[in-house]
Amino acid sequence: MTVAVVQFGGSNCDRDGVRALEHLGIDAERVWHEDGLPADVEGILLPGGFSYGDYLRAGAMAARAPVMREVRAAADEGVPVLGVCNGAQIGCESSLTPGAFTTNESARFQCEHVHCRVERADTPWTAAYEEGEVLRLPIAHAEGRFEISEDRYAQLEANDRILFRYCDADGNVTDEANPNGSTGNVAGLLGERESVAVLMPHPERATLPDLGLTDGAGVLYGFDPSLRS
Numbered sequence: 001m002t003v004a005v006v007q008f009g010g011s012n013c014d015r016d017g018v019r020a021l022e023h024l025g026i027d028a029e030r031v032w033h034e035d036g037l038p039a040d041v042e043g044i045l046l047p048g049g050f051s052y053g054d055y056l057r058a059g060a061m062a063a064r065a066p067v068m069r070e071v072r073a074a075a076d077e078g079v080p081v082l083g084v085c086n087g088a089q090i091g092c093e094s095s096l097t098p099g100a101f102t103t104n105e106s107a108r109f110q111c112e113h114v115h116c117r118v119e120r121a122d123t124p125w126t127a128a129y130e131e132g133e134v135l136r137l138p139i140a141h142a143e144g145r146f147e148i149s150e151d152r153y154a155q156l157e158a159n160d161r162i163l164f165r166y167c168d169a170d171g172n173v174t175d176e177a178n179p180n181g182s183t184g185n186v187a188g189l190l191g192e193r194e195s196v197a198v199l200m201p202h203p204e205r206a207t208l209p210d211l212g213l214t215d216g217a218g219v220l221y222g223f224d225p226s227l228r229s
């Protein structure tokens, strides 16, 4: 299993992604977007950062890079694709996942630890957890507010595509526990296939024990569930 961590100009979590994946025993390599995906790619991580300086809208320009056509084709074949933070913004901008990530309610960049509730534990990205489990994860974004029209939100819920919601330490999904004003406290969601997911919190920054938090490792095991203990 080799995961391609796709680096755009301005990505800054690509190395963190590789380190976290390798810590879990998952082979990973950084791939410069202009070089295209390796032919034998088995997983794709769209890492966090500030691709193209977040100009226009965060993720908007990277979403239009030619490599994203390859990412879409791989996703359609069932290759697991995970977008983290700026990667989540790229995922929504390229319609791998519905909705959009826009400016935080605070209109500020927020770098803090939050709680997230696992909404379903029967997907590759969440099978390491219990449904309702509360995770402690870092966020670091200025444009993390998930927005979607009312009817598409209803569809998301009806199709059970919400993976994580911001919550308090006891798992209550409240306005106070919503760090950025996201619709429905949504912190992560699935694409059309369960093998495609995006989330704003950073699982790769909560995997290496030296960093203090390890709750994110379960998400990364989505690339290779056989390694999960």
Ligand SMILES: NC(=O)CC[C@H](N)C(=O)O
Residues within 6 Å of the ligand: 013, 047, 048, 049, 050, 051, 054, 058, 084, 085, 086, 087, 109, 140, 141, 142, 143, 144
């Ligand atoms: N950590 C990141 O990926 C940053 C996300 C994005 N550039 C923002 O500030 O919204």
